[in-house]
Amino acid sequence: MSIRRRTLLATLATLGALSMTPALAQAKTDFKVAWxxxxGWMPWxxxxxxxxxKKWADKxxxxxxxxxxxDYVESMNQYTAGAYDAVxxxxxxxxxxxxxxxxxxxAVIVGDFSAGNDAVILKDGAALADIKGRDVNLVEFSVSHYLLARALDSVGMSEADVKVVNTADPDMVGAFQTPDVTAMVTWNPMVSEIxxxxGATSVFDSSQIPGEIxxxxxxxxxxxxxxxxxxKALAGIWYETVTLMVSDTPEGAAARAAMGAASGTDQAGFEAQLAATKLFDKPADAVAFTTSPDLGKTMDLVRTFLFDKGLLGSGAASADVIGIELPGGVVLxxxxxxxxxxxxxxxxxxxDGAL
Amino acid sequence: MRLINIKPGRGTQVILACVPFVLLALAYVIGSALRLAENSNDKLLPALSTMAQTINTMAFTPDKRTGEYLLWSDTLASLGRLAAGLGISTALALILGLLTGILPVVRALMSPFVAFVSMVPPLALLPVLFIVLGLGEVSKIALIVIGVAPILIRDLCLTAMALPREQIVKAETLSASTWLIAIRVVLPQVLPRLIDSLRLQLGPAFLFLIAAEAISADSGLGYRIFLVRRYLSMDVIFPYVAWITLLAVLMDVGLNALRRRVFPWSDLERGQ
Known part of the structure; x- marks a missing residue:
């Protein structure tokens, strides 16, 4: 691409951004959801x-x-830019x-937490301590980075003991097979393939920090x-779908097979990933999880990690810069x-069956 | 007077050249102000003052973690890769381009192969390169070479073949050997063209560099852009894009100046 063409694209992108108006506050009837x-998101x-x-929207x-x-990052960016109402x-x-x-x-729906879907994997190493001094390939500043920080913390090490190399998630499986990659943090479906x-050993996974991702x-x-x-419609859609998905019926199996196929695996592969996920298929469980004091502790760990990495904004003076409201009106x-x-x-x- | 005959004066030319830039800047400032009035934390079109602050952080404040000045360490890493990639491509082009241009035997051997390779879309090869050559520097440099070298080789070969046949015959009547003809007749005449085609390949070279850095790296201009993209940090991305463009323009101007200095006659040939 020539320089001139690149400038042209940049100009068009700017003009495109200009024409995008932020979501305005008003009652409306058409909504856009990105996933x-x-x-944990395949049900959508x-x-x-x-x-x-359609059934719940019509209702x-x-x-x-x-x-x-x-592209996960693009979906969040589009939502942040105001092009989508939910993500x-x-x-x-x-x-x-x-x-x-x-x-x-x-957060309208707390769908699940990772209980093994994210993992630290070493080549030729039996324990987490073997990671010392290695290059670690991961998507920088993602939940993988957070998992690594928590893992290192659990054995008294810090990020200074390893070197982080940013690697795109679609290339993780291939990258692990090259000789110079010896440590990796990633998520499913890549984890199960790797x-x-x-020579691959999972030395730490998200089941050791339950409820944090x-x-x-x-x-x-x-x-x-x-x-x-x-x-209300989102909640209705979600619980009808996950109830169907976890049910031990031919319809449930068909739903799991369809979701497996949509995520590039099959029913068995999808069920294996589900096993590493604590899915809240009953709304009462999700309510209990969301209202428990542990959520506040988790969000405190998360915001401290983000602040340490400078991800709460360059002007952030402390991790307190952004308020996080928990159920019951408590603000972190x-x-x-x-x-x-x-x-x-x-x-x-x-x-309560009030939908 | 017909429109086709109206030529702007020197001053008018400068003003006209500035107009699109000013309009773009104006559109940006207005758009940014509008979005920021709506949401003061908006990241999509940051205010110029926010960008200035970010530039200060990136370029003139040592990073808390590594103690490095991020913009400069990124620039150094990227330019190193670019220089290696373009250097190897240029050397390959000189040797192979000259050989295929001068010697019909080598042309018969290499020309179809180079033509074939030059049609391979380099970005499509990227996953293969990363597996075969690893995620380190080698695969990034290799991507630039694969993308740029075949085109340089073909261009140099075509330039050598376009030289008047009479020149070669004349040199032969003066009992010049193949080697002497290559070095004294053909080489000096194709070198200015090599510099020009290198200039034209700067854009693609940057494209390949950034694509490779986006996939796996721990420093570099493309690495930084794709890292902060996750956080919609346009205050970092816009200055980096401007900086990359500026670097490319400077290289282009520099190479052109080099050509004029070393081969002053090449401008005469163009009737300038």
């Missing part, structure tokens, strides 16, 4: 294909357009991307406040700048 491929794609989305007299993104993301990315970008965001390679469906707080029906950090909110409102409605 990306991950075991299935719900869209199986007509469950509340709205329309919901569900779009799959091949699937992890608790950590929710804080560092939309919340740090000034977009007030509410663990099957000769949480997968959410978040929505713009203003949009949600003006349109509570949108939140700056109460005047609450940008990430956890609520059990919609999940509780589902639990």
């Amino acid at each position: 990306s491929i991950y075991v 794609g299935y719900a869209s294909d199986a007509g469950i989305v 509340y007299g709205i329309t919901i357009e569900v779009t799959q993104f091949n 699937t993301l992890t608790n950590m990315d929710g804080l560092s991307i939309p919340a740090a970008g000034g977009v007030d965001t509410t 663990k099957a390679l000769p 949480i997968d959410l469906m978040v929505a713009n707080t203003t949009v949600l406040a003006d349109n509570p029906d949108f939140g 950090g700056d109460e005047a700048n609450v940008k990430l909110r956890f609520t059990d409102t919609y999940m509780k409605m589902a639990a």
